[in-house]
Amino acid sequence: MRLVLHVWRQSGPGSPGKMVRYDHAHVDEHMSFLEMLDVLNEELIHKGDEPIHFEHDCREGICGCCGFVVNGVAHGPEPKTTVCQLHMRHFKDGDELFIEPFRATAFPILKDLVVDRSAFDRIVQSGGFISVATGSAIDANALPIRKENADLSMDAASCIGCGACVAACPNASASLFTSAKMSHLNLLPQGRVEAIERARGMVQQMNEENFGNCTNIGECEAVCPKGIKLENIARMNRDYIASLLKERPSEGTTAGAG
Amino acid sequence: MPDVLTPPATSAKLNSRLPEGPIQDQWSETKFKMKLVNPANKRKYTVIVVGSGLAGGAAAATLGELGYNVKCFTSLDTPRRAHSIAAQGGINAAKNYQNDGDSVFRLFYDTVKGGDYRARESNVYRLAEVSVNIIDQCVAQGVPFAREYGGQLSNRSFGGAQVSRTFYARGQTGQQLLIGAYQALMRQVAAGAVKMYSRTEMLDVIVVDGRARGIVTRNLVTGAIETHMADVVILGTGGYGNVFYLSTNAKGSNVTAGWRSYKRGAFFGNPCFTQIHPTCIPVSGDYQSKLTLMSESLRNDGRIWVPKNKGDNRSPDQIPESDRDYYLERRYPAFGNLVPRDVASRAAKAECDRGLGVGKTGLGVYLDFADSIRRLGRNKIEERYGNLFEMYDRITGEDPYTVPMRIYPAVHYTMGGVWVDYHLMSTIPGLFVGGEANFSDHGANRLGASALMQGLADGYFVLPYTIGNFLADHRPDGLTDQCPEAAEAVANVKDTTKRLMSLNGKHTVDELHRQLGKVMWEYCGMARNDAGLRKAISEIQGIREEFWKSVKVVGSDQDLNHTLEKAGRVADFMELGELMCRDALMREESCGGHFREEYQTPEGEAQRNDEAFSFAAAWEFKGVNVEPELHKEALKFDYVKPSQRSYK
Numbered sequence: 001m002r003l004v005l006h007v008w009r010q011s012g013p014g015s016p017g018k019m020v021r022y023d024h025a026h027v028d029e030h031m032s033f034l035e036m037l038d039v040l041n042e043e044l045i046h047k048g049d050e051p052i053h054f055e056h057d058c059r060e061g062i063c064g065c066c067g068f069v070v071n072g073v074a075h076g077p078e079p080k081t082t083v084c085q086l087h088m089r090h091f092k093d094g095d096e097l098f099i100e101p102f103r104a105t106a107f108p109i110l111k112d113l114v115v116d117r118s119a120f121d122r123i124v125q126s127g128g129f130i131s132v133a134t135g136s137a138i139d140a141n142a143l144p145i146r147k148e149n150a151d152l153s154m155d156a157a158s159c160i161g162c163g164a165c166v167a168a169c170p171n172a173s174a175s176l177f178t179s180a181k182m183s184h185l186n187l188l189p190q191g192r193v194e195a196i197e198r199a200r201g202m203v204q205q206m207n208e209e210n211f212g213n214c215t216n217i218g219e220c221e222a223v224c225p226k227g228i229k230l231e232n233i234a235r236m237n238r239d240y241i242a243s244l245l246k247e248r249p250s251e252g253t254t255a256g257a258g
Numbered sequence: 259m260p261d262v263l264t265p266p267a268t269s270a271k272l273n274s275r276l277p278e279g280p281i282q283d284q285w286s287e288t289k290f291k292m293k294l295v296n297p298a299n300k301r302k303y304t305v306i307v308v309g310s311g312l313a314g315g316a317a318a319a320t321l322g323e324l325g326y327n328v329k330c331f332t333s334l335d336t337p338r339r340a341h342s343i344a345a346q347g348g349i350n351a352a353k354n355y356q357n358d359g360d361s362v363f364r365l366f367y368d369t370v371k372g373g374d375y376r377a378r379e380s381n382v383y384r385l386a387e388v389s390v391n392i393i394d395q396c397v398a399q400g401v402p403f404a405r406e407y408g409g410q411l412s413n414r415s416f417g418g419a420q421v422s423r424t425f426y427a428r429g430q431t432g433q434q435l436l437i438g439a440y441q442a443l444m445r446q447v448a449a450g451a452v453k454m455y456s457r458t459e460m461l462d463v464i465v466v467d468g469r470a471r472g473i474v475t476r477n478l479v480t481g482a483i484e485t486h487m488a489d490v491v492i493l494g495t496g497g498y499g500n501v502f503y504l505s506t507n508a509k510g511s512n513v514t515a516g517w518r519s520y521k522r523g524a525f526f527g528n529p530c531f532t533q534i535h536p537t538c539i540p541v542s543g544d545y546q547s548k549l550t551l552m553s554e555s556l557r558n559d560g561r562i563w564v565p566k567n568k569g570d571n572r573s574p575d576q577i578p579e580s581d582r583d584y585y586l587e588r589r590y591p592a593f594g595n596l597v598p599r600d601v602a603s604r605a606a607k608a609e610c611d612r613g614l615g616v617g618k619t620g621l622g623v624y625l626d627f628a629d630s631i632r633r634l635g636r637n638k639i640e641e642r643y644g645n646l647f648e649m650y651d652r653i654t655g656e657d658p659y660t661v662p663m664r665i666y667p668a669v670h671y672t673m674g675g676v677w678v679d680y681h682l683m684s685t686i687p688g689l690f691v692g693g694e695a696n697f698s699d700h701g702a703n704r705l706g707a708s709a710l711m712q713g714l715a716d717g718y719f720v721l722p723y724t725i726g727n728f729l730a731d732h733r734p735d736g737l738t739d740q741c742p743e744a745a746e747a748v749a750n751v752k753d754t755t756k757r758l759m760s761l762n763g764k765h766t767v768d769e770l771h772r773q774l775g776k777v778m779w780e781y782c783g784m785a786r787n788d789a790g791l792r793k794a795i796s797e798i799q800g801i802r803e804e805f806w807k808s809v810k811v812v813g814s815d816q817d818l819n820h821t822l823e824k825a826g827r828v829a830d831f832m833e834l835g836e837l838m839c840r841d842a843l844m845r846e847e848s849c850g851g852h853f854r855e856e857y858q859t860p861e862g863e864a865q866r867n868d869e870a871f872s873f874a875a876a877w878e879f880k881g882v883n884v885e886p887e888l889h890k891e892a893l894k895f896d897y898v899k900p901s902q903r904s905y906k
Binding site for chain 1: 316319320323334335336337338339341343344353355391393394395396397398399400402403404405406407408409410411427428430432433434437440441442444445447448454456479508509510542543545546547548550652653654655718719722766768769810812813817818820821
């Protein structure tokens with residue numbers, strides 16, 4: 001089938017970008033979306049043009065590298081599907097597709113569809129861990145954990161850190177990502193120990209990174225390829241409010257520093 | 259070719275540093291004898307860790323906790339995306355929580371046997387021993403392993419093991435373990451103990467006075483070529499399955515760090531040992547960029563078949579039973595569809611080679627659940643395999659509840675890698691290698707759920723000790739990059755980059771990579787033979803020549819350029835592929851994942867030749883287009899006596 005693509009091309013950070021039109025005549029319904037772009041890129045290279053840069057690695061929907069916006073929707077039209085797992089059979093001959101990078105102040109564009117998501121790393125550095133050094137662990141079965149909590153924790157931990165939630169949010173909030181990380185740990189007894197400091201550290205960092213605030217719109221949950229739920233944000237807010245009530249001057253400086 | 263028929267004796271150039279004494283005490287004794295670095299002095303040492311997956315990430319975090327000054331490098335945008343993330347099944351550990359007779363010794367025994375007696379007993383025992391600590395550590399970090407209603411950890415049996423020793427987090431065990439290591443790493447970054455270099459690729463190792471003292475990197479965003487000096491360098495850079503172009507590896511997985519170390523003097527161990535997984539989704543067209551693994555558990559309830567007659571293009575539900583060949587059930591009546599990975603893979607290839615393959619490309623066989631659905635009901639099948647069926651449907655657009663799945667084998671894991679001694683140090687002193695990037699623990703074949711175990715064992719519990727021992731003997735000396743060796747390495751990297759940018763030929767990197775992959779798959783894949791391997795070597799040389807004459811890299815080397823990155827990696831695969839073929843040609847026996855057609859039992863099983871080939875091969879680089887030199891490390895089996903497997 002043939003497609004008309006309009007792709008955001010930007011040569012580097014800070015340089016102006018624009019939508020460029022490509023008529024793609026060699027699309028097979030069994031291709032993944034990224035393979036469709038691979039084929040176009042091979043044609044561009046033969047012409048001496050630079051290929052469209054997009055991030056990708058595992059192409060199995062687990063590494064979280066890939067992600068861009070297709071016709072206004074992060075990761076494209078299929079629910080719970082990363083763009084690497086989106087196949088062309090969901091499109092039809094003659095379709096016109098607009099492909100843009102994840103847009104957010106906190107995600108500066110590096111090139112074409114590639115954005116810098118290192119803000120997520122800094123949020124995790126601010127408390128998204130359990131302070132346990134290698135070798136100091138107790139026997140794994142010495143601490144029984146309610147199955148329900150373990151399952152909810154796992155639900156939250158399945159976040160792949162792709163950033164679609166930020167791209168979809170009109171406020172460019174990172175609340176779904178941050179709260180998923182927090183829920184993963186705070187739901188477990190071994191993570192509960194630092195839950196309050198974690199909430200304070202991570203939320204503060206999220207704000208410093210210029211992500212917007214959550215206003216309960218829910219676009220994030222709708223585009224999340226892993227089905228991360230909004231209830232995580234409620235859980236985060238509860239722990240964050242608790243952290244504000246419990247804050248003491250001496251704690252303020254150590255929050256989240258491990 | 260080197261003379262291989264002499265009984266193996268360990269080459270003088272290889273010192274495995276294997277400990278003495280009863281195997282149960284070897285690691286404890288080794289740890290006790292190790293020299294220690296004074297806590298106050300640790301921060302004076304710089305440790306470079308290349309790679310941030312299970313092995314690299316765990317090592318970097320732990321060494322940071324210990325107080326060393328750590329620099330960690332990843333070519334990805336964040337350590338959380340390392341390819342360890344894609345592992346599905348689980349991680350083995352000899353916890354014996356199920357009280358079903360597991361023990362450290364049994365896990366050790368199973369691993370040596372599973373590796374078809376081509377791994378070191380001492381290494382494997384240590385792996386089994388620390389496996390129990392891994393689970394404790396991961397749970398403490400918050401890894402949400404599956405649990406029972408009583409709150410205890412859940413286990414399952416995996417890959418034909420007779421005990422339930424596999425811990426798992428749904429189908430995302432690799433992801434969860436990686437996130438655990440990543441969290442520990444981020445904690446050390448916040449504490450200032452680890453400095454993280456993302457989107458930075460190692461392109462050479464700096465060897466000064468015979469010792470690894472740093473690396474040369476390229477900043478993938480700005481193109482800047484930089485040096486980083488250190489007291490010790492660790493590689494945790496993963497496997498090289500992408501030499502086949504199509505594999506289950508992530509697109510960015512590459513051999514570059516290990517290969518460039520090889521060219522600086524690190525011997526390469528058992529390069530031909532690759533694992534091929536029988537149940538992957540088949541190639542659908544020329545544009546195919548990678549292959550997706552489907553869990554092996556599908557073979558428990560699926561029946562594998564091909565049409566009896568060539569050119570039978572009827573849709574599978576229109577082909578009556580009498581026109582179907584359930585070839586595994588026919589050839590292996592006792593094991594049927596559950597024969598081991600390599601046997602199932604080779605059998606599928608044989609059917610397709612006979613022209614009976616199914617699907618558009620003819621490279622596929624049916625995996626049919628119709629009988630099981632009739633017998634157990636759709637609900638039961640959905641409960642067991644629902645997520646896998648959904649994944650298959652998503653990729654192929656076919657519903658496996660009504661149409662048989664099509665499957666085909668694919669390259670999955672590489673047991674070979676940089677040769678290391680018991681301390682995980684390569685033949686370049688000061689260069690250590692962990693995880694899939696080294697060759698050490700799996701012999702000729704890896705057991706399911708053991709890759710994650712090895713990566714974390716090396717990273718959390720082995721390297722932190724052996725690195726300290728090494729550093730205690732090598733005081734910081736303030737070496738900077740103002741030495742001729744660093745300048746030479748930088749010049750080498752810049753030259754290669756310039757050369758790649760200047761060729762501007764007619765072939766894209768992917769086109770040439772695909773050609774290489776086809777040759778590797780055809781002649782150095784599931785089944786190998788003398789004539790084929792010789793042919794492959796000459797064809798690879800031709801493709802490599804073509805690559806360096808006519809590859810086309812567009813764009814600039816001063817900014818983000820995926821084509822340039824890929825070109826550098828493929829250039830290394832072009833050389834590695836030849837070494838793999840040489841290794842496969844040299845090893846005139848079949849063992850584990852290495853199947854030489856000339857060496858098989860009458861039943862078609864792999865036939866080892868323990869007398870001549872009970873050794874690990876360690877190849878020494880002698881120059882591009884020059885034959886490498888083979889060194890042998892003799893393998894001794896004091897605890898697990900080699901035997902021949904049978905599926906009759």
